[in-house]
Amino acid sequence: MSKSRVVVIGGGAAGFFGAITAAECGAADVLILEKGPEVLTKVRISGGGRCNVTHACFEPKDLLQSYPRGSKSLMGPFHRWQAGDTVEWFSKNGVELKTEDDGRMFPVTDDSRTVIDCLTRVARNLGVKWRTHCGVASIEILSDGSFLIETESGEKIEARSILIATGGIRSGNARKPVECVRHTMAPPVPSLFTFKIDDPRLADLQGVSVPNATVRAGTWQATGPLLVTHWGLSGPAALKVSAWGARDLAGCDYKFELRVSWVGNFSAETISGMLAAERQQHGARKVMRHSIVEGVTKRLWQKLCTAAGIEDERTWSTLTKEETRSLIEELTNGRYAVCGKSLNKDEFVTCGGVHLRDVNLKTMESKLTPGVFFAGEVLDIDGVTGGFNFQAAWTTGRIAGEAMAVRSAPTDQDFFER
Numbered sequence: 389m390s391k392s393r394v395v396v397i398g399g400g401a402a403g404f405f406g407a408i409t410a411a412e413c414g415a416a417d418v419l420i421l422e423k424g425p426e427v428l429t430k431v432r433i434s435g436g437g438r439c440n441v442t443h444a445c446f447e448p449k450d451l452l453q454s455y456p457r458g459s460k461s462l463m464g465p466f467h468r469w470q471a472g473d474t475v476e477w478f479s480k481n482g483v484e485l486k487t488e489d490d491g492r493m494f495p496v497t498d499d500s501r502t503v504i505d506c507l508t509r510v511a512r513n514l515g516v517k518w519r520t521h522c523g524v525a526s527i528e529i530l531s532d533g534s535f536l537i538e539t540e541s542g543e544k545i546e547a548r549s550i551l552i553a554t555g556g557i558r559s560g561n562a563r564k565p566v567e568c569v570r571h572t573m574a575p576p577v578p579s580l581f582t583f584k585i586d587d588p589r590l591a592d593l594q595g596v597s598v599p600n601a602t603v604r605a606g607t608w609q610a611t612g613p614l615l616v617t618h619w620g621l622s623g624p625a626a627l628k629v630s631a632w633g634a635r636d637l638a639g640c641d642y643k644f645e646l647r648v649s650w651v652g653n654f655s656a657e658t659i660s661g662m663l664a665a666e667r668q669q670h671g672a673r674k675v676m677r678h679s680i681v682e683g684v685t686k687r688l689w690q691k692l693c694t695a696a697g698i699e700d701e702r703t704w705s706t707l708t709k710e711e712t713r714s715l716i717e718e719l720t721n722g723r724y725a726v727c728g729k730s731l732n733k734d735e736f737v738t739c740g741g742v743h744l745r746d747v748n749l750k751t752m753e754s755k756l757t758p759g760v761f762f763a764g765e766v767l768d769i770d771g772v773t774g775g776f777n778f779q780a781a782w783t784t785g786r787i788a789g790e791a792m793a794v795r796s797a798p799t800d801q802d803f804f805e806r
Contacts, residue, residue, distance in 0.1 A: 393796040395537055395547040396420040397524050397565050399427030402764025402781035403553035404507045409789025410551075411514035415796045418516045419547075421539065423523035423561055428504045430555070434778070435492070439500035441478065442471045442782070443775040444487040454776045456579070456632045458769030461744045462780070469786045471779055481506050490613075490624070492774050523561055527568035533759055549792040551761045553785065556738030566742055566766065569757045576740035577638040579770045581630045583646060584728035585620035589691045589718075594618040599683045600652035601625050605644055605726075608633035611652055616688075619730050621646070627773040630729070634739040634770075642729045648722040650684050650692070656720045663712055671705030681719065692718040737777055741768040751791035752784055759795060761788040 394410050396403045399422030407418045420427070434440050445451045448466035452459040475485050475493065483506045485493045495502040511518070527550065528536040537545045552569070554562040557576045566573060593616040601614035603625045610628035614621060630637065637644065651659060659681070666673075666680050675698050679689035696714035698707070742762050746755050754760040763784035771777045 393548045394418045394551065394792050395535075395545060395549070396551040396553060397537075398422065398551075398553035398555060398764070398766070399424070399518055399520070400553060400555050400764060400781070401428065401431055401507075401778055402555075402766075402785040403551065404428060404511060405782050405785035406551045406553060406761070406763050406789040406792070407516045407518075408507065408511050408514060409786050410549075410792045410796070411511070411516050411789075413790050413793030415789075415793040416515070418514075419545070420511075420516065420518035421522045421524060421537075421545075422518060422520045423540075425520055427518055427520065428507060431503055431507070431778075432500050434500060435494060437500050438494045438498045439503045440492050440494060440775040440778065441483075441485055441503060442474045442493050442779045444471065444491045444493055446470065446472045451776075451779070454774065455769060455771045455780070456634065457739055458744060458767065458780070461749055462769065462783070464749055465783050465787055469783045473786075474779060474782045477782075478503070478506065481510055490774065524565050524568075527565055529569065529757060535759065548796045549759050549761065551763060551785075551788050551792060552742075552766055553763045553781075555765045557741050557766060558738055562766065569754060569760045571742050571746055571754065571756060573742055574740040574768045576738045577634050578729065578737070579631050579634045579739040580627050580737040580773055581729040582617065582622035582626055583620045583630070583724075583726045584642075584730055585646070585724050585726055587724055589695050589722070589724075590616050590620065591691075593687055593691065596685050596688050597623065598650050598685075598688070601683075602649040602652055603629050604647040605629050605633050606636060608636070614648070614650075620726070621648075621724070622730075624773055631737075631739075631770065631772045637729075642726060644726050646724045646726050648724060649720045650688065650722065651681055651719050652683075654681075654720065656716050659716050659719055660712075663707075663716065667704040667707065672703055674700070675702050675704055675707060676700055684719070692722070695722075737770055738765060739768075739770050741766050744768055750787070752788035753791055753795075761792055763788045 394415050396407045399420045407420050411418050484496045486496045487493050523540040525540045526538045535547045552565045557563045596616045598614045602611040608629045610625045612624040614625045615623035679686050696718050698711050752761045764781040769780050
């Protein structure tokens with residue numbers, strides 16, 4: 389049987405950052421156990437392979453607005469480690485980040501491997517070890533408050549502290565360590581997903597993007613870029629609604645009516661005025677000729693005109709009141725039947741996880757089983773798209789790592805045993 393002062397279960401962003409922090413703060417014998425064939429998988433695929441490290445939002449109270457679950461609980465943690473601290477840490481360790489127009493922050497290399505190489509290099513230099521293909525079969529809580537971990541291969545490892553950072557709890561393998569240490573979880577449902585829509589207005593428009601659309605599902609609403617895909621609608625606006633409405637949308641089996649304003653926050657009255665001005669200035673011009681709304685492409689405009697009953701040869705001067713009303717409705721309040729969901733590329737984010745009421749958010753330590761810590765998506769915390777989920781991973785991993793280092797410091801008993 390081997391011994392390790394700190395064992396991290398899960399080799400993702402939260403687990404690695406927790407392990408690194410524990411080692412930076414003086415913990416010895418830090419070991420990461422990863423069930424999969426490689427570590428930092430989600431870091432590799434995030435942002436289309438570029439890794440959306442964090443978001444350029446440097447005030448904790450503003451940062452909280454992007455977390456559908458966990459926002460109230462994260463106030464304290466974000467005052468201790470927020471996006472600015474993440475940017476500074478990566479810069480100190482050789483990874484410069486850049487900010488894109490929408491606030492997302494990526495390495496200047498536009499390559500997630502830069503982030504992976506940084507984390508693994510720093511961990512290795514600090515003496516952190518990791519094993520892949522090493523799932524956890526069970527955790528036994530020993531009488532002295534330490535833990536006996538048995539891997540799926542039968543190996544037994546004794547630890548003084550455990551960090552559980554297994555990511556979203558969709559699978560039994562992710563839930564098993566949590567259940568072994570006496571915790572219950574909010575049930576998991578997908579948080580970031582795109583909408584399946586079979587509608588002639590979207591047919592053959594895959595790849596068309598509108599920079600400022602507003603989408604609404606029930607009481608949930610978001611504004612931002614909206615992308616037409618071969619299966620329906622995606623992009624930040626759709627993903628934000630999916631995150632905020634995750635439980636409600638799961639409850640209706642992802643069958644609901646989605647309202648779409650292709651013109652963002654422009655009102656029907658504003659669009660009506662734009663159409664009237666076009667009629668007055670270019671009455672002889674065909675309505676289908678080109679879009680008069682910035683951001684609405686010609687192809688999308690033509691689809692919406694067809695849906696409004698406007699024929700190819702119709703001119704602005706001959707446009708009827710009914711056709712005008714229908715076009716305004718299509719532009720500002722189109723109704724689309726959603727018939728399911730699809731994953732956002734390969735990025736999986738889950739709503740649900742370890743109840744925050746059972747965790748001391750000053751240390752990320754379990755209130756039920758001392759010596760057990762949690763970080764990342766295994767907690768009932770999730771953010772909208774844009775780097776917020778990684779920021780929660782860095783923050784909770786950092787806080788847990790600091791606390792584990794304190795708990796795992798050598799004791800007088802260790803000295804006498806030596």
